[in-house]
Amino acid sequence: MAYSDKVIDHYNNPRNVGSFPKEAPGVGTGLVGAPECGDVMKLQIKVNVDTGLIEDARFKTFGCGSAIASSSLATEWLKGKSVDEAAKIKNTDIVNELKLPPVKIHCSVLAEDAIKAALADYRDKWGKKEAAAGAAAS
Amino acid sequence: MTRSSRDLCWNCQSEVGGEYFCPQCVKVQPASVWSDYFDVFGLPRKLGLDLEDLQRRFYDWSRKFHPDLFQRATPEEQAISLENSALVNTAYRTLRDPIARVEYLIGLEEGAVKGIPPKAPLDLLEEMLEVQEALEAAKASALDAETRKRLMDERARLAERRRAEEERLLDVGREWDALVDGSRAASRDRDDLRRPLLDRMKGILAARAYLTTVINDLSDALGEDSQTHASHRRH
Numbered sequence: 001m002a003y004s005d006k007v008i009d010h011y012n013n014p015r016n017v018g019s020f021p022k023e024a025p026g027v028g029t030g031l032v033g034a035p036e037c038g039d040v041m042k043l044q045i046k047v048n049v050d051t052g053l054i055e056d057a058r059f060k061t062f063g064c065g066s067a068i069a070s071s072s073l074a075t076e077w078l079k080g081k082s083v084d085e086a087a088k089i090k091n092t093d094i095v096n097e098l099k100l101p102p103v104k105i106h107c108s109v110l111a112e113d114a115i116k117a118a119l120a121d122y123r124d125k126w127g128k129k130e131a132a133a134g135a136a137a138s
Numbered sequence: 139m140t141r142s143s144r145d146l147c148w149n150c151q152s153e154v155g156g157e158y159f160c161p162q163c164v165k166v167q168p169a170s171v172w173s174d175y176f177d178v179f180g181l182p183r184k185l186g187l188d189l190e191d192l193q194r195r196f197y198d199w200s201r202k203f204h205p206d207l208f209q210r211a212t213p214e215e216q217a218i219s220l221e222n223s224a225l226v227n228t229a230y231r232t233l234r235d236p237i238a239r240v241e242y243l244i245g246l247e248e249g250a251v252k253g254i255p256p257k258a259p260l261d262l263l264e265e266m267l268e269v270q271e272a273l274e275a276a277k278a279s280a281l282d283a284e285t286r287k288r289l290m291d292e293r294a295r296l297a298e299r300r301r302a303e304e305e306r307l308l309d310v311g312r313e314w315d316a317l318v319d320g321s322r323a324a325s326r327d328r329d330d331l332r333r334p335l336l337d338r339m340k341g342i343l344a345a346r347a348y349l350t351t352v353i354n355d356l357s358d359a360l361g362e363d364s365q366t367h368a369s370h371r372r373h
Contacts, residue, residue, distance in 0.1 A: 031264060038351025
């Protein structure tokens, strides 16, 4: 299969590979998989509790080149966004950016799922504290 | 589902009533009108299958549809025999493989409306991630005898898990078959009962896919050929 230059670039030089401690302040973790191909993707965000912005993101993907590129790109896009902005990232954005062929669209869906799971985990763990802090400050 | 008796022979327009060869003009009929692979061999949609019986049926139809037999027939008949041969081959290959058989049945039962893929159990995903990370670390260092041993033990453990999943799949398959056998009288509840069975099959197939990926990755790292499954290949 012919991968686009962008996929190959992300595959050869994946950005933000690694992980944060799961329980560290502001960290949200998403772990998802694709049952059709057995791929596993872990994506984490680290939110700055003061600004509410995602200051860092990490991923670890065991799967094909498109899955690695999709999650690598996702971490790049996540940085600097607010949690609400991050929730607007769609798999179609990833498909367009990486020029994924139809058979690889599920890789971008996996990346979107991973983002959503990480955001949900963040809200679950830290959202309430943030809201409480906000209420206390006002 | 068998062909409706209203089906007419493409050649002489007489009723063929689901026969593979027209009772009037003896022309071969296109098998593609049969709705599924089980029908092709006249089998019910059950997962328990006698492989010898299946093979006999396959050989039987292969012989009858063999394009060599139609060399002197009309172009229409030649084309039909070729198509039928291909269909019979694909149907046989699919039904012969117990995993492909389940996958095919799920697709058949769910029809055009694709079900939501099962959410993988999180602990399984976490375990797969851990194994992959350990494998990555092992690959980064020299693959000494001790590491090889550890990877092989790990692979054996996961292969055992996969066998257990396949056993569970057989169990669900037996439940399915019992439902098919018993549902002729009370078909009203059939949909309610088969849905959870199909979902369980999908869940087991998903777990099996994750295990297969990791097992193959371990085999690759050990420099051995991985056993790839047709529907499960990385690109």
